[in-house]
Amino acid sequence: MTVADVVTTDRYPTRLRSASSWIERRDPVVWPGVRKGPAGPGELAAHTTKGFHTQRLLGPEEARRYREELYLLAADSELRGDGRLVLEPDSREVRSIFAVHRLSEAVAALIRRPRILDHARQLLGSDVYVHQSRVNFMPGFTGSGFYWHSDFESWHAEDGMPAPRAVSLSISLTDNHPFNGGLMLVPGAHATFVPCVGETPEDNYRSSLERQRIGVPAEEDITRLVERHGIEQFTGPAGTALWFDSNSMHASGNNITPYPRSNLFVVFNSVDNALTEPYAAPGHRPEFVAARDFAPLSRT
C-alpha cells in the first residue's frame, strides 16, 4: 500500500447512487494502546460484543446540578439566533445546544475527569479530543425522536472521519423510562457498516439536525440487522451513562409522555483518527458540529 492509497482509499463508501452490500468492519472496537484505565473487563467485553455499555456515572444530586446548568444555558437570551442552538421543527422549543463543553465550564471540567477522559482513552487506545458535544432536550408530549442511523456514517461522509475510532458518551440528565423516547440500539450492529443511498446536498446539516433525511439506512437493512441482533433500550435513572461505538445503529421514538428527556452527549475521537476532507459531501460542516482542533484533551 502506498501513501497515495492510504489517503485516497475509502474503506466505508456511502451516500451511493444505488443500494450496495454491507461492509464488514475490519477496525477494532476497543483499540489496543492504552492498557490501564477505569473501564473494567466486563465493560470492555460488552463494548466489543454489543458496541455499547452503560454505567452509573453521576449521583442524583450531581445529575440535577448539570440539568439545571444546562436548562439555564437553553434559556440564555444571548444564544438566540446562534447556529449552535437547534429548535424543534414544530414547537420551536430548544432541541439541542452544540459545543456545550465550550459554553459551560462545568461540562468542560466534567469531561476531563479521569473517570471519563481515561475511559475514552482506554476504549480508543490513544489520546482523544472532542469531535462534538451537545445537550439534547426532548420535551414531554411533543418530543419527535430520531430515526435509525449510524453516527459514523455521517461523520465519515460529511466530516471526513477516516475510521470508526470514536466513541460517544451519553449522560442522562433525566430518568430514562422505556416509554419517553430513550435510545434504542441494535447490539452487535456496530460490526457492520451499512452504506446509505442518496447524495449529500449542500448544507445538509441544517435540516438533518432537526430531522434526518440523508444518511438513513433502507428499511430492509434495519429489518435484517434487527432480525439478526434484536433491539436494546437505554434506560435508567438520571446520571446513568451510555458509552456507544460510533458505528452503533440507534434511534429513538417519539415522546408523548409528560416526562421530558435530556442528555449530555460528548463524542471523543482518537487523535490518530483526525478528520480529512469529507468522503461524500460538498463541504465542511461547521466547527461546532465537527471540530477541527485535534489537540489532545488533557486533565487540566
Added chain:
Amino acid sequence: MTVADVVTTDRYPTRLRSASSWIERRDPVVWPGVRKGPAGPGELAAHTTKGFHTQRLLGPEEARRYREELYLLAADSELRGDGRLVLEPDSREVRSIFAVHRLSEAVAALIRRPRILDHARQLLGSDVYVHQSRVNFMPGFTGSGFYWHSDFESWHAEDGMPAPRAVSLSISLTDNHPFNGGLMLVPGAHATFVPCVGETPEDNYRSSLERQRIGVPAEEDITRLVERHGIEQFTGPAGTALWFDSNSMHASGNNITPYPRSNLFVVFNSVDNALTEPYAAPGHRPEFVAARDFAPLSRT
C-alpha cells in the same frame, strides 16, 4: 330523583367551552351481580385499583392463527372503500378494521368462549353485548400511535353511553415490546373523569379514527395524573391479553422499529348500560363504531 332526572342528568359532562374540574368516579369498576367466573381475586383486585389487568390468553400457535386470519381480512379486496376499513393517514396502509366480530367467524366464536365472555360478565356484573370490535394493525417503521384519551369520554360524549360500565379486551397478535408502540396506561386514573374542552364537530369520527383532535385532555391534566399515578406499559408475547376499564387513561407512542404490532380489540358493555342519545355530539356514530343492538351475547 324523577324519571326525567335520570334521563337528562349528565354525571360526566365533557366537550366543554372552558376548562373544568375533574370528576371523581362514583360508579364501581368491578360491578356486583355476577359472583362466579374465570377472573381470580388478584385479577379483580388489580382491575379495581389500577383499572386494568393482564393475562396469558392465547398460546403462540393460536395467536398466529388469528393473526393470519385477520391479515387475510385486511387484504380482502371486497372491503376496499368500506367504512369499516380505516387507513393510515400518510402511508394509506390498513390501520384498523371495525366490526371484526361480524366479519370473522373465528373472532365471533373466540369472544363467546366462556373464558372471555364470562370474564366480561363478571367484571360488569350483568349480561354484556359488544359495543365495538376491531383489529388494529400498527405497521413497523411508520406506526403513528394514539395520543392520551379515555375511551369512555368518547363513548359518553359521542355515543350516549351513560356510565363507565364497559370493559375493553385487547389481545396482542404480535409480540408487544416496550419499544414498538405498545399501550401505555396510567394506573388508577380510571377513578377520575377528566372533562375535555372543545365541542364535537359533525362526523368527527371519520378523522378521529385516524388522528384524535377532539376529546383530548389538556397537557396539564395528563401531567397531574401521571405525577399522581405513573405510567405502566402493556408488554408481553403474542397472545397476551389486557382487560382495561372504559375510563382508563391510555396512549401509545409511535413505532419506528421493524416490529409491527397488531391487536384484536373488543369492547363489552353491560346490557344495563345501553346507549342513549349522545351527551355531547350532534348525531349518532355508525353502528360499526357504536352498536345499538343491545341483545346479550350468548355462548352459542
